[in-house]
Amino acid sequence: CPEENRNELITHKAGFDGVDQVKVNKILKKLxxxxxxxxxxxxxxxxxxxxxxxxxxxxxxLQAQDLTFVKSRVEHCINKVEExxxxxxxxxxxxxxxxYASVEERxxxxxxxxxxxxxxxxxxxTANYTARKFGVRSGMPGYFARALCPHIKIVKPNFEKYxxxxxxxRTIFARYDPNFSAMSLDEAFLDVTNYAQSHNQSPDDVxxxxxxxxxxxxxxxxxxxxxxxxLLAKVCAEVNKPNGQFRLDNNKDKILDFLRDxxxxxxxxxxxxxxxxxxxxxxxxxxxxxxxxxxxxxxxFSEISFNFYMRISLGIGSSAINTNHTRKSMSTxxxxxxxxxxxxxxxxxxxxxxxxxxxxxxxNMEGKTLSVVFKKQSFVQFTRQKILTRYISSRHDxxxxxxxxxxxxxxxx
DNA sequence: GGCCGTTAA
DNA sequence: TAGTTTAACGGCC
Numbered sequence: 414c415p416e417e418n419r420n421e422l423i424t425h426k427a428g429f430d431g432v433d434q435v436k437v438n439k440i441l442k443k444l445x446x447x448x449x450x451x452x453x454x455x456x457x458x459x460x461x462x463x464x465x466x467x468x469x470x471x472x473x474x475l476q477a478q479d480l481t482f483v484k485s486r487v488e489h490c491i492n493k494v495e496e497x498x499x500x501x502x503x504x505x506x507x508x509x510x511x512x513y514a515s516v517e518e519r520x521x522x523x524x525x526x527x528x529x530x531x532x533x534x535x536x537x538x539t540a541n542y543t544a545r546k547f548g549v550r551s552g553m554p555g556y557f558a559r560a561l562c563p564h565i566k567i568v569k570p571n572f573e574k575y576x577x578x579x580x581x582x583r584t585i586f587a588r589y590d591p592n593f594s595a596m597s598l599d600e601a602f603l604d605v606t607n608y609a610q611s612h613n614q615s616p617d618d619v620x621x622x623x624x625x626x627x628x629x630x631x632x633x634x635x636x637x638x639x640x641x642x643x644l645l646a647k648v649c650a651e652v653n654k655p656n657g658q659f660r661l662d663n664n665k666d667k668i669l670d671f672l673r674d675x676x677x678x679x680x681x682x683x684x685x686x687x688x689x690x691x692x693x694x695x696x697x698x699x700x701x702x703x704x705x706x707x708x709x710x711x712x713x714f715s716e717i718s719f720n721f722y723m724r725i726s727l728g729i730g731s732s733a734i735n736t737n738h739t740r741k742s743m744s745t746x747x748x749x750x751x752x753x754x755x756x757x758x759x760x761x762x763x764x765x766x767x768x769x770x771x772x773x774x775x776x777n778m779e780g781k782t783l784s785v786v787f788k789k790q791s792f793v794q795f796t797r798q799k800i801l802t803r804y805i806s807s808r809h810d811x812x813x814x815x816x817x818x819x820x821x822x823x824x825x826x
Numbered sequence: 827g828g829c830c831g832t833t834a835a
Numbered sequence: 836t837a838g839t840t841t842a843a844c845g846g847c848c
Contacts, residue, residue: 450838457831534837554838597835684833717845744841784829792838796829 437548437561444557453792461686465693472694472713480708487707487723494720494729499641500663502732503616505603506638506646507586507623510655512599514541515633516578517568528565530558538570542655575599578631585626589619592735602643604734620658641668644730647681668728673701680725700726743778745769751790755823762819763812770808779804783811785818787825797822 445451509515513531518524518541528544530537534555547562555567579598586593590603605619612619620637627635638649639660645668652659661671677700678688691697694713695706703710704726711719724730745768749761773779783805784798797818805811 448838454838532839536837536839538839552839556837600835682833686832715846738843740842741844742842746840748839750836794830798828800827 432546432548434548440560441548441557444554444560449790450792461689462693465690468690468694468713472709475709475712480712483708483711487711490711490720490723491707491727494723494727497724498665498727498729499732500665501606502604502641503606503609503619503639503663504642504646504732504734505605505616505620505623506643506650507582507601507603507620507627507635508637508650508654509582509599509627510634510636511539511541512633513539513570513575514544514568516574517571519632520574524566524568528562529568530555530565531568531570533567533569534559537567578633581631582627582635585623585630589623590734594734594736602646602734604732605639617658617660620660624658642728642730642732643734644681644725645671645728648675648679651679665728669704672704672726672728673699675700677703677725682721683725700728740776740778743769743773743776743780744784745772746786748788753824758819758823759816762815766812766815767808770806770811773806779806781805783814783818785815787822789825 445454514529517529517531524541526543528541528547528549530540530544530549532538532555537549537551537553537555537558539551540549540553540558544558544562544565547558547565549558549561549565558565558567575598579595582599583593583595583601586595586601586603589605589608593601593603595601603623605616608614609616609619614622616639620639624635624637627633634656636650636654636656637658638646638652639658640646640649641661641663645661649659649661661668676688676698677683677691678685680700683691691703695702695709697703697706697710703722707719707723707726710722714722745765747761747765749757752758781804782798782800784796786794786796788794799814799818801814805814
């Protein structure tokens with residue numbers, strides 16, 4: 414589902430003029446509390462809060478200390494990572510607007526201007542902009558959406574159609590960067606440096622042209638961000654959404670200015686939990702705050718996390734598009750209505766084994782580590798895995814080995 | 827090595 | 836009535 418901001422209560426966001434935020438949040442809170450999913454979430458929230466308070470106490474002790482040597486260590490890290498700064502490329506992130514919903518509107522004009530979502534009563538992949546005015550969001554259960562907006566039309570997704578449209582836009586992308594990298598059906602990164610230079614066009618014009626071609630050939634709108642690297646281009650794609658584009662100059666000072674007041678949550682890779690931890694422990698809200706407090710980030714987080722946050726705060730990211738990756742795992746999963754019947758576990762497992770075997774066969778792959786994921790009625794999940802003595806891929810092997818793993822857990826409490 | 831949690835689309 | 840699916844990676848024990 415190609416959408417942003419899923420599963421979160423509404424904050425202050427453009428396009429929410431008509432919404433009674435207080436009312437919306439009240440309805441959502443009630444629905445949340447009355448579902449098992451919401452109850453688990455509340456429990457996890459409480460655990461996170463506790464962890465944050467513990468970390469906060471550590472931070473407060475740290476503040477009393479002389480961190481001069483840490484400061485010089487961090488400065489050294491910054492100088493080192495500055496060598497990675499590449500301002501020579503024009504990287505573009507293209508993202509279709511409310512993708513699935515827009516395709517459905519295009520093909521059924523009676524849906525236009527009406528609140529609509531794509532998905533089912535369990536989950537909405539996408540909501541159109543009219544539905545968003547009611548507080549409906551992508552990634553929200555469809556029955557939540559109905560509570561917020563009783564007249565919402567919920568349309569079943571039609572993936573063949575979305576894939577076909579995706580083919581069309583990818584054909585367009587290839588004309589501008591044969592090496593482009595598709596992140597999902599509706600989103601891609603392109604390096605338009607060569608195209609802009611050889612056609613003597615500004616990157617802005619190139620991107621406008623790409624978006625015009627998308628509009629012309631699919632009757633759908635896209636938004637885009639242009640910047641020196643993927644990290645920044647991705648954020649820029651949101652700035653003038655929908656149906657807009659934004660370019661951030663390939664200039665270090667401009668980049669730091671742009672980041673100064675940008676909430677860390679906007680950065681790809683900083684999710685809800687990380688943002689909460691940064692906020693609650695170190696009072697970090699924006700990327701500027703992050704830069705100012707790198708010394709503490711260095712003290713409080715792992716080396717890997719510190720490096721990640723340091724690069725964010727400096728706006729340093731990868732400008733490489735063609736990172737051809739090889740698959741490391743393949744999985745199939747299904748959620749079914751809660752039951753204790755072992756026979757129904759076996760039935761689902763057989764189905765899953767068949768599907769996985771088929772997909773493994775398609776890609777001519779085998780696996781040696783087998784994991785079984787269990788989900789309970791409470792939504793608590795757990796995993797059991799086993800490294801096999803040989804590589805497997807047949808539906809029979811998948812079923813019998815995973816059934817052995819399953820049987821060891823029965824009865825599940 | 828095994829498992830959990832986070833993130834993203 | 837009803838809260839997904841897939842892939843990757845970090846952290847902890």
